[in-house]
Amino acid sequence: MSFLTAATSVLVSVALLAFVAWVKRIGLRENGFPPGPPTLLFLGNVHQLPREYIWRKFTDWSKRYGGIFSLKVANGTMVVISSPRIIRDYMEKRRECTSDRPAMKIVDIVTSGLHPALTSGHMFKIMRRAMQLFLTREMCSKHLPIQNAECAQLLYDIMKRPEGFLHHVERLSVSIILSTTFGIRSPQFEDSITSNFIDVNEQWERIVQPGAAPPLDVIPLLQYLPERYWGQWKSTCEDIRTKQRTLYFALRDMCAKRMKEGRSNGCFLETLIERQEQLNLDYDMIGYLGGGCLEGGSGNVKYFIQTAILLLACHPRVQEKAQREMDEILGQERLPVLDDYERLPYLRAIIAETFRFFTPVPLGLPHCSSTDEMVEGYYVPKGSTIMLNYYGLYRDPDLFDLPDRFIPERYLTSEFGTKPGAETTGLRYDLHFGSGRRICPGIVFAEHEFKPAIMGVLWAFTFGIGNDKTRDPDTPVTHEDFTPGISAGPRPFTCHFRPRSEKHAEIIQAEYSRARPVFSMFEQELTTTE
Numbered sequence: 001m002s003f004l005t006a007a008t009s010v011l012v013s014v015a016l017l018a019f020v021a022w023v024k025r026i027g028l029r030e031n032g033f034p035p036g037p038p039t040l041l042f043l044g045n046v047h048q049l050p051r052e053y054i055w056r057k058f059t060d061w062s063k064r065y066g067g068i069f070s071l072k073v074a075n076g077t078m079v080v081i082s083s084p085r086i087i088r089d090y091m092e093k094r095r096e097c098t099s100d101r102p103a104m105k106i107v108d109i110v111t112s113g114l115h116p117a118l119t120s121g122h123m124f125k126i127m128r129r130a131m132q133l134f135l136t137r138e139m140c141s142k143h144l145p146i147q148n149a150e151c152a153q154l155l156y157d158i159m160k161r162p163e164g165f166l167h168h169v170e171r172l173s174v175s176i177i178l179s180t181t182f183g184i185r186s187p188q189f190e191d192s193i194t195s196n197f198i199d200v201n202e203q204w205e206r207i208v209q210p211g212a213a214p215p216l217d218v219i220p221l222l223q224y225l226p227e228r229y230w231g232q233w234k235s236t237c238e239d240i241r242t243k244q245r246t247l248y249f250a251l252r253d254m255c256a257k258r259m260k261e262g263r264s265n266g267c268f269l270e271t272l273i274e275r276q277e278q279l280n281l282d283y284d285m286i287g288y289l290g291g292g293c294l295e296g297g298s299g300n301v302k303y304f305i306q307t308a309i310l311l312l313a314c315h316p317r318v319q320e321k322a323q324r325e326m327d328e329i330l331g332q333e334r335l336p337v338l339d340d341y342e343r344l345p346y347l348r349a350i351i352a353e354t355f356r357f358f359t360p361v362p363l364g365l366p367h368c369s370s371t372d373e374m375v376e377g378y379y380v381p382k383g384s385t386i387m388l389n390y391y392g393l394y395r396d397p398d399l400f401d402l403p404d405r406f407i408p409e410r411y412l413t414s415e416f417g418t419k420p421g422a423e424t425t426g427l428r429y430d431l432h433f434g435s436g437r438r439i440c441p442g443i444v445f446a447e448h449e450f451k452p453a454i455m456g457v458l459w460a461f462t463f464g465i466g467n468d469k470t471r472d473p474d475t476p477v478t479h480e481d482f483t484p485g486i487s488a489g490p491r492p493f494t495c496h497f498r499p500r501s502e503k504h505a506e507i508i509q510a511e512y513s514r515a516r517p518v519f520s521m522f523e524q525e526l527t528t529t530e
C-alpha cells in the first residue's frame with residue numbers, strides 16, 4: 001500500500017467515525033445547553049410538540065425547567081424564554097445578536113424573501129427603515145381622523161346588526177390599515193378586497209403552522225417529496241404566492257395610478273413610491289411592504305378588540321364599573337376620544353389586564369441568534385430559534401395572584417399588576433409587542449385603534465353572553481375560548497348588544513354621519529372595483 005493510499009484510508013476512517021459520532025448525536029441535547037425535556041435520537045423533542053396550544057405546553061415546561069429551557073428539533077436548537085428579566089438581559093441588552101428571524105424555506109417559497117416581518121440581515125434593515133416612516137408617533141397622529149371615523153362606523157354597524165359584531169371588528173381592523181397603507185378603505189366586510197385578503201391570509205397563516213408542510217428546514221431533501229404524500233403543500237404554496245402577489249401588487253399599482261392622476265391621499269405607499277430609490281427599494285418590495293403592514297396591522301388588533309369584548313361580556317361587573325367611571329368623568333353626551341384614555345384609570349387597567357390575560361401573539365414571532373452566547377450560565381449556539389413565551393410569563397403564579405382570573409383591579413394597586421414582593425425586573429407595559437430590534441413597529445398605531453374602539457363599545461352598549469351555565473363564575477373564560485394557533489383570538493362566540501339609552505343611539509348615529517366625509521378620499525376606486 002502506498003503512503004498516499006494509507007493516508008487516504010486513515011482520513012476516510014476518521015471522517016466516517018466523526019460522521020457516525022455526529023449522526024449519533026442528532027436530536028440529543030448537548031452539555032451546557034439550557035435544560036429541557038428528555039430528547040430522542042434523531043427526533044429530539046419533535047414528538048412532544050403539540051400541534052395546538054403549543055404555548056400551554058411551553059408554559060408547563062417552563063414551570064418544570066425554569067425561565068429559559070431548550071428543545072431539540074432534530075439537529076436544531078430552540079430556546080424558550082418565559083422570564084421578563086431574561087428577555088431584558090438577552091433580547092434587549094444583546095439585541096444586535098438576537099434580531100434575525102430563523103430561515104424558513106416555506107416563507108421563501110411563497111414570498112421570495114420579501115416578507116418584511118420575516119426577513120433578516122440587510123433586507124431587514126432596508127424594510128424596517130421604510131416601515132418606520134409610516135409608523136412614527138407624528139405619522140400616527142395623521143392617521144387619527146380615519147381611525148376615529150372607522151370606530152364610529154364600528155359602533156353604528158354593531159347597533160344596526162349586532163349579531164355580526166365579530167365581522168364588524170374585523171372590517172374595522174382591515175379597513176384602517178388598508179386606507180392608511182394603500183389609500184383604499186373597506187366599507188363592508190363582504191367587499192372583494194377584504195374577502196380576498198382574509199382568504200389568502202388565513203391560508204398563509206395555516207401553511208406556516210408546524211406540520212402543515214414537510215419540515216424542509218430540518219430535512220431540505222423533503223422538498224423533492226411528491227406532494228401527494230403531504231397534503232398538496234406545493235400547490236397550496238403556489239396558490240398563496242399567486243394570490244398574495246395579485247392582491248398586494250394590484251393595490252400598489254392602484255396607488256401609483258392615483259398619484260399619476262393627481263389624486264394622492266397621503267397613504268404609506270405613496271411615500272414609498274416617491275422615495276423608492278432613496279430607500280433602496282424595488283417595486284416588488286414596495287408591494288410586500290404594504291402587504292406586511294396589512295397582515296401585521298389587521299389580525300392582532302382584531303383579535304385584541306374581540307378578546308376585550310369577550311372578557312367584558314363575561315364579566316358584567318367589570319363592564320358596569322368601567323361605564324360608571326366614564327359617566328362620572330366624561331358624562332354621557334359625547335363619544336369618548338383617544339385623549340380621554342389617560343383620564344380613565346379603570347379603563348386603562350382593563351386594557352392592561354386584557355393583554356395579560358390573553359395576548360394575540362402568545363409566543364411572539366421567532367427570533368434567531370446570530371452569535372454563540374452564554375445566557376444565564378447556559379450555552380446558546382448561533383442559529384438557535386428563540387421563542388418568547390408571553391402567555392406563560394403572564395400566567396406565572398410567582399408574579400400574579402390568581403393568574404387565570406380576569407381582575408383589572410390588580411393594575412390599580414401595582415404598575416404591572418404583579419403581586420406584592422414579586423420580581424418585576426424586565427416587565428414593561430408593551431412587552432406583549434415583542435422585544436429587541438424586532439419589537440412591533442405598530443404599537444402606537446395599534447393603540448390609536450383599539451383604545452377608541454374598546455372605549456366606544458363600552459360607552460355605547462350594554463353587552464353580554466346571556467346566562468351560560470356551562471361557564472365557571474370565577475373563570476368564565478378559559479384557553480378553550482381561544483383559537484389554538486401561533487396568532488390567536490377568541491373562537492366565534494355569541495354576544496348580545498343593546499345601546500345604553502336612546503340618547504346613546506342618537507349620538508352613535510350622529511357620529512357615523514359626521515364620519516362620512518372623512519371616508520370619501522379613501523373611496524376613490526370603490527365605485528369601479530366593487
Ligand code: HEM
Binds near residue numbers: 297360
Ligand atoms: C394589538 C396589536 C398588536 C400586537 C399585539 C402586535 C404584536 C406583535 C409582536 C409580538 C410582534 C413580534 C415582535 C418580535 O419579533 O419580537 C410584532 C411584529 C410586527 N408587527 Fe405587530 N402587533 C400589533 C399591531 C400591529 C400593527 C397595527 C402593525 C402595523 C401597522 C403591526 C406591524 C408589525 C410588523 C410589520 C411586525 C414585524 C416587525 C419585524 O419583524 O421587524 N403590528 N407585532
